[in-house]
Amino acid sequence: MNNSISKETSSHYPADCLKKQTAECVENLSLKTDSDHADEKLQAFLELAKILKEQLSAKDFLNRVTRLIQQRSGCKCVGIRVLNELGDVPYESFVGFSKRFWEAENWLSYHCNDCPCIRVLHGEKETFNRAMLSDNGSFYCGNIADFCAGLPPEAQKGFRGFCIRNGYFSVAAVPILHQEKVIGFIHMADPRADWIRLKTIEEVELLTPxxxxxxxxxxxxxxxxxIIDFTDDAIISFTMEGWVTHWNSGAEKLYGYAASEIIGRPYSMLVPSELYGEYQTIGEMLRKGENIQIYQTTRMGKDGRKIDVSISLSSARDIHGNLFGVTAIHRDISKSKLMEAELEKAHRLESLGMLAGGIAHDFNNYLAAIMANVQLIEIMAAKGKPVEKYLRETITIAQNAAGLTKQLLVFAKGGAPIKKQASMTELLTRITQMTLHETRIQSKFVFAADLWEAEFDVSQLSLVITNLLNNAAQAMPGGGTIEIRAENAVIDDESPCLLKQGDYLRVTLTDTGEGISPENLGKIFDPFFTTRAQNKGLGLTITYSVLQRHGGWIDVQSVLGKGSTFQIYLPAVRQPRRRMKPDGEAENPPRGRILLMDDEQMLLNSMGELLSDLGYQVELTQDGAAAMTVYQQALAxxxxxxxVVLDLTVPRGMGGQEALGKLLEIDPQVKAIVSSGYSNDPVIADFKKYGFQQAIVKPYQVGELHEVLKTLLRNPEH
Structure with missing residues (x-):
């Protein structure tokens, strides 16, 4: 038995056991009518019972028992000695013994065979052939000097006689047992002869179990x-009110607080402010007596560092079943989260490698077609033949190539949406007509009369609708019907959708195609999963990614042989957008002076000519510094x-964001459009936050830029 008794350990003898054993003891003592000191035994037991009922540390408990035995026996010296794992029997509590005696005697070992006390530990029934033991194995002697003198000469040589040399004549050793195994003994000594008698020993023996x-x-x-203190996990206890009561070494390592710094302080100091609502919800569950299985969250260390942890919590109850506290186990999962992120990155890079291979193949095909068309245009123009057909084909091929780059950006977690409030019905109608016009599929539109609008990236949502319509068309090679429904939806606590509560626009596409098998239904959003050889398996992956980035959701239901239903949700805007006022310029839209800045000279020249052809007066610059000079000169x-249209990134000069800052100093009313090929840049996604009025992503056609300019010039509030 390990005698390293912690001072923090508190005593509380199980109440039901104590009650039962008290009743048994009272009954046994009352039956012994021949015992003239049954009352004294009962009194001693009842006093011990009072001690057992108290919440005491181990040290305090042993001190109280030592003093009780001293008081009941009248013996001057009493000590409790407990056998440890090294075989020593040190005093865990004593009263009356001199410091000199205690220091010399404290080293006594279980392996020593020259002391009656150790014979008691061994459980021997005789001591040096002299029967001075009780029926329960306690050694007691009223005069240890006479006892020693009566020993055979050989035995006297091996007898320590330490009590005699210190003036103690009456001595006793009462074994302390647990499950019939001796784990220590109560040492009693007194300078008076014949002071310790059998009835004293019997009274003490009543207490030792x-x-x-x-x-x-x-x-x-x-x-x-x-175990708790030396585990790597942080083990923390706190009251139902949230005051920390226990803090192990694992908690010290994880959070940086020493136990003395945090015990008695609120557990909530570990909770980041943005997660306080979660903490309150967990607290309510614990107050109801619920245990919280492992969940992942974030906590905050002493240095303010946020730490990813998994936490399990259990409510603690007292012997009456009342909740009095909580024990929490915190495990640092920062490394595992980092490993997960690295594995995800590696998987994504592998996927991107596969995607890049497919896109490179398609891109080379597009480039080959463009080069062929350009050569045809040169040949036909030289012969005076019409070239419009080849020009249109070249534009279409370039648009398809641009679509490939958009898909790559979206799949690579780029392509942050440039959201604008728009009509979903207009988008659905336009994309459906474009996608299905050469198929044998009929479309049926069902739009709610009071349909809300939504804020979305028109280009990305067009891609989503196109992907869903293409999937439906491929599922109906012989023709069929697609119903396209748009309606308002309010998400609340009872909704099965994995969305925040609020207003949403729900679009439902239902086809009458072949359906999706149950084993494939859970895989359709995985990258590169496809059941058709001609597909790359990225359409639905990109669809899922776009909707997630819009704060939306997608759900699918399918019955094999009957068809599939896809539902998409987007956060809705109840307030209708402000429409442009009719200004009588439909056929002659507004024109103006435009400053176009881009570091790519070929694009700059081409777009300048195209805008000039549309009636704009255009000035061209290749970086922000030149744009600032030209703008300032024009004002003067x-x-x-x-x-002004500003390219966001200029590798060898001032970029658009810095340039706009300078231009705002010159003219706070400047109207600026940001342009970039990096659609995942936060300036593109949230252009108004950075001072721009509009944004456009490369590659774009002149018609797209023209529409953005018309919007900007027609609306003074921009």
């Missing part, structure tokens, strides 16, 4: 505490620009 049981429980608790000459 309870002392043994309690010592054993303390030992187990201490071993458990050592009284010929201000109506709008």
């Amino acid at each position: 309870f002392v043994g049981e309690t010592l054993y429980r303390f030992s187990v608790e201490n071993e458990l505490r050592n 000459e009284g010929k201000p620009f109506d709008a």
Whole structure:
């Protein structure tokens, strides 16, 4: 038995056991009518019972028992000695012994065979052939000097006689047992001869089973505490009100607080402010007596660092079943989260490699077609033949190539949406007509009369609808019907959707195709999963990614042989968008002076000519510094620009964001459009936050830029 008894361990003998054993003891003592000191035994037991009912540390418990035995026996010196794992029997509590005696005697070993006390530990029934033992194995002697003198000469040589040399004549050793195993003994000594008698020993023997049981429980608790204290996990206890009561070494390592710094302080100091709502919800569950299985969250260390942890919580109850606290186990999962992120990155890079291979193949085909068409145009133009057909084909091929780059950006977690409030019915109608016009599939539209609008990236949502319509068309090679429904939806606590509560626009596409098998239904959003050889298996992956980035959701239901239903949700806007006022310029839209800045000279020249052809007055610059000079000069000459188009990234010069900052200093009313090929840049996604009025993503056609300019020039509030 380990005698490393923690001072923090608290005693509370199980109430039901104590009640039962008290009743048994009273009954046994009352039956012994021939015992003239039954009342004294009962009194001693009842006093011990009072001690057992109290919440005491191990040390305090042993001190109280030592003083009780001293008081009841009248013996001057009493000590409780407990056998440890090294075989020593040190005093865990004593009263009356001199410091000199205690220091010399404390080293006594279980392996020593020259002391009657150790014979008691061994459980021997005789001591040096002299029968001075009780029926329960206690050694007692009223005059240890006479006892020693009566020993055979050989035995006297091996007898320590330490009590005699210190003036103690009456001595006793009462074994402390647990489950019939001796784990220590109560040492009694007095300078008076014949002071310790059998009735004293019997009274003490009545108490030792309870002392043994309690010592054993303390030992187990201490071993458990050592396990708790030396585990790498943080183990924290706190009251139902949230005050920390226990903080192990694992918690110190994880959070940086020493136990002395945090015990008695609120557990909530570990909770980041943005997660306080989660903490309150968990608290309510614990107050109801629920245990919380492992869940992942974030906590905050002493240095303010946020730490990813998994936590399990269990409510603690007292012997009456009342909740009095909570024990939490925190495990640092920062490394595992990092490993997960790295594995995800590796998987994504592998996927991108596969995607890049497919896209490179398609891109080369598009480039080959463009080069062939350009050569045809040269040949046909030289012969005076029409070239419009080849020009249109070249534009279409370039648009398809641009679509490939958009898919690559979306799949690579780029392509942050440039959201604008728009009509979903207009988008659905236009994309459906474009996608299905050469198929044998009929479309049926069902739009709610009071349909809300939504804020979305028109280009990305067009891709989503196109992907869903293409999938439906491929599922109906012989023709069929697609119903396209748009309606309002309010998500609340009872909704099965994995969405925040609020207003949503729900679009439902239902086909009458071949359906999806149950084993494939859970895989359709996985990258590169496809059941058709001609597909790359990215359409639905991209669809899922786009909707997730819009704060939306997608769901699918399918019956094999009957068809599939896809539902998409987008956060809705109840307030209708402000429409442009009719200004009588439908056939002659507004024109103005435009400053176009881009570091790519070929694009700059081409777009400048195209805008000029549309009636704009265009000035061209290749970086932000030049744009600032030209803009300032135009103001000075009284010929201000109506709008500026700024390329966001200029590798060898001032980019658009810095340039706009300078231009705002010159003219706070400047109207600026940001342009970039990096659609995942936060400036593109949230352009108004950075001072721009509009944004456009490369590659774009002049018609797209023209529409953005018309919107900007027609609306003064921009």
